[in-house]
Amino acid sequence: xxxxxxxxxxxxxxxxxxxxxxxxxxxxxxxxxxxxxxxxxxxxxxxxxxxxxxxxxxxxxxxxxxxxxxxxxxxxxxxxxxxxxxxxxxxxxxxxxxxxxxxxxxxxxxxxxxxxxxxxxxxxxxxxxxxxxxxxxxxxxxxxxxxxxxxxxxxxxxxxxxxxxxxxxxxxxxxxxxxxxxxxxxxxxxxxxxxxxxxxxxxxxxxxxxxxxxxxxxxxxxxxxxxxxxxxxxx
Numbered sequence: 226x227x228x229x230x231x232x233x234x235x236x237x238x239x240x241x242x243x244x245x246x247x248x249x250x251x252x253x254x255x256x257x258x259x260x261x262x263x264x265x266x267x268x269x270x271x272x273x274x275x276x277x278x279x280x281x282x283x284x285x286x287x288x289x290x291x292x293x294x295x296x297x298x299x300x301x302x303x304x305x306x307x308x309x310x311x312x313x314x315x316x317x318x319x320x321x322x323x324x325x326x327x328x329x330x331x332x333x334x335x336x337x338x339x340x341x342x343x344x345x346x347x348x349x350x351x352x353x354x355x356x357x358x359x360x361x362x363x364x365x366x367x368x369x370x371x372x373x374x375x376x377x378x379x380x381x382x383x384x385x386x387x388x389x390x391x392x393x394x395x396x397x398x399x400x401x402x403x404x405x406x407x408x409x410x411x412x413x414x415x416x417x418x419x420x421x422x423x424x425x426x427x428x429x430x431x432x433x434x435x436x437x438x439x440x441x442x443x444x445x446x447x448x449x450x451x452x453x454x455x456x457x458x459x460x
Contacts, residue, residue, distance in 0.1 A: 232420025238281030276306020276392030343390030
């Protein structure tokens with residue numbers, strides 16, 4: 226088994242929503258992703274999709290996109306992104322997922338070679354910035370969800386690598402000490418994959434090892450619409 230990750234697929238959701246506002250490289254981006262996916266991923270592999278799966282507004286409109294992803298090789302594991310308005314409750318999402326697809330929301334998936342947990346995450350204050358009360362409330366909720374997932378992952382992993390999926394960046398290249406990194410550092414996390422950043426904003430994302438944890442930015446245009454392999458070897 227190989228482990229891959231690619232986020233922000235931004236499937237159409239029944240609507241022709243142009244993505245080239247982020248650059249010409251987004252032209253026919255779904256076809257690009259699917260082509261690279263079939264070339265790279267085997268049926269025995271696992272692909273993590275950390276949010277922004279489809280532009281669908283309603284769950285029923287997301288089903289064709291989910292089925293199209295399901296038809297690709299490998300086992301797929303999803304978490305929620307900020308544009309996944311179709312994602313209401315975890316139970317409702319799981320009820321419509323095609324075979325070979327799983328949804329995580331501070332829950333755990335056992336891959337055999339590794340254990341995965343995930344949640345959406347949220348934006349955190351930049352230096353000198355004030356958050357609204359609502360943003361702070363959501364941030365604290367997501368931190369609680371992340372810790373619940375991490376605790377469950379530790380109980381399940383029994384020494385195997387723990388991989389975390391977040392949609393929002395848990396850190397930036399110029400801001401590595403955050404509420405998320407401080408929480409993640411309290412647990413034996415091997416790798417964190419995250420998305421959300423596109424276009425020029427990709428350069429703000431941190432990619433590398435921070436406090437012993439590997440961070441990978443996998444929003445689809447970051448790895449050029451190619452599923453990125455997540456190494457499970459020791460650092």
